[in-house]
Amino acid sequence: MEDSRVATERIAADPDIYSAEDPHYPDDWQSETTSIGSSIYRGLIENGRRYQNLRHEDYLIPSDDQMFEAYEAGHLVALVLESDRQNPLFRAPVHDPKQILDVGTGKGIWAIDVADMFPNATVRGVDLFPPPVSWMPPNCVLEVDDVLQEWTWREPFDLIHMRIMIGSFDPAEWDRVYKQCYDKLQPGGWLEQLEASPCIECDDGTLPADNILQSWGPNIFACGEAAGRECDVIDTMHETIRKAGFVDVHDKTYKWPIGPWARDQRYKEAGTVNFHHWMSGMEGWCMWLLTKFGSPEPWTKDEVLVYVAKLRKELKNPRFHIYQRARRVWARKPFPDEIERSAEIKEESTEKPDVSAEKQ
Numbered sequence: 001m002e003d004s005r006v007a008t009e010r011i012a013a014d015p016d017i018y019s020a021e022d023p024h025y026p027d028d029w030q031s032e033t034t035s036i037g038s039s040i041y042r043g044l045i046e047n048g049r050r051y052q053n054l055r056h057e058d059y060l061i062p063s064d065d066q067m068f069e070a071y072e073a074g075h076l077v078a079l080v081l082e083s084d085r086q087n088p089l090f091r092a093p094v095h096d097p098k099q100i101l102d103v104g105t106g107k108g109i110w111a112i113d114v115a116d117m118f119p120n121a122t123v124r125g126v127d128l129f130p131p132p133v134s135w136m137p138p139n140c141v142l143e144v145d146d147v148l149q150e151w152t153w154r155e156p157f158d159l160i161h162m163r164i165m166i167g168s169f170d171p172a173e174w175d176r177v178y179k180q181c182y183d184k185l186q187p188g189g190w191l192e193q194l195e196a197s198p199c200i201e202c203d204d205g206t207l208p209a210d211n212i213l214q215s216w217g218p219n220i221f222a223c224g225e226a227a228g229r230e231c232d233v234i235d236t237m238h239e240t241i242r243k244a245g246f247v248d249v250h251d252k253t254y255k256w257p258i259g260p261w262a263r264d265q266r267y268k269e270a271g272t273v274n275f276h277h278w279m280s281g282m283e284g285w286c287m288w289l290l291t292k293f294g295s296p297e298p299w300t301k302d303e304v305l306v307y308v309a310k311l312r313k314e315l316k317n318p319r320f321h322i323y324q325r326a327r328r329v330w331a332r333k334p335f336p337d338e339i340e341r342s343a344e345i346k347e348e349s350t351e352k353p354d355v356s357a358e359k360q
């Protein structure tokens with residue numbers, strides 16, 4: 001079943017935002033938090049970023065303090081845009097879960113919040129690097145593992161969650177991950193995934209066609225394709241999840257504003273946080289991709305830094321009513337009788353004699 005809640009409406013712009021050009025306008029929404037350096041975890045240092053994980057040779061996103069800052073901001077954007085809901089963390093109708101898994105948990109923020117919300121559940125977060133957190137609720141466990149390896153958890157899950165896994169897997173690996181999700185869920189258990197598009201979009205023409213921000217999405221897509229990690233998971237996941245055998249596939253799309261340009265208060269808050277998400281995230285999102293797969297030939301670190309500096313400057317322009325698309329898909333593992341029934345239906349339809357030739 002598809003949810004037709006598609007984000008098509010335009011986000012109305014706040015006319016007062018242009019006072020940002022007034023030198024006295026408080027611009028604290030634009031300030032960037034300074035990362036606290038950490039030498040606790042060693043890893044591969046490349047182009048000034050730390051890639052410290054089980055697949056540091058081929059995983060594109062750094063695992064360092066600057067990146068964790070971006071993860072925090074991304075988490076908040078998702079929460080702000082669901083803040084009218086009793087449970088802003090997920091939409092799957094899971095009410096008294098006992099076992100929950102967060103695949104690619106990053107800093108573990110989602111897993112920790114869900115563990116707080118469901119104290120009777122065990123919430124596991126798994127990622128390629130050791131969790132950069134010192135305190136966790138007692139019912140939250142953060143583990144280091146590669147989800148492309150065979151999953152060894154014994155207890156079946158009521159809910160498996162993934163968020164912003166764009167670029168993590170090639171198409172065959174995605175199939176493998178969804179199959180493992182399917183196999184490790186309870187019958188009737190739910191899979192939920194939230195993804196955001198790398199493309200910067202604008203509905204009202206305020207972003208000029210030749211602005212450098214327009215180059216960001218195509219650059220990321222081209223590098224992702226060259227790396228064999230297509231970055232279009234936001235548009236493919238619904239179908240891939242359905243093909244993996246899930247039923248009741250729901251879909252909700254969002255517009256995540258970038259910057260506080262929207263009139264609506266919730267969008268304004270989300271846009272402010274998303275601006276920080278981009279400011280802290282951009283360098284890490286593109287450094288590996290562009291220095292390895294940049295066009296026409298791999299870029300140098302300095303070229304990437306200059307590019308990101310130019311993007312950041314443009315991102316600060318409050319006249320640009322820009323946003324990125326996001327999509328949430330949640331789907332259920334069928335119960336055994338549903339699987340039997342659908343196998344019977346398939347069998348019946350293949351057994352039917354083909355009368356089309358006779359009719360002619």
Ligand SMILES: C[S@@+](CC[C@H](N)C(=O)[O-])C[C@H]1O[C@@H](n2cnc3c(N)ncnc32)[C@H](O)[C@@H]1O
Pocket residue numbers: 053059061071072074075103104105106107109126127128129145146147148162163164165166168
């Ligand atoms: C962009 S981050 C998103 C983190 C988190 N889900 C969030 O929304 O804040 C993607 C995460 O997936 C993890 N990841 C990628 N491939 C993985 C794999 N094969 N096994 C486990 N984790 C993986 C990365 O290390 C990274 O932390």
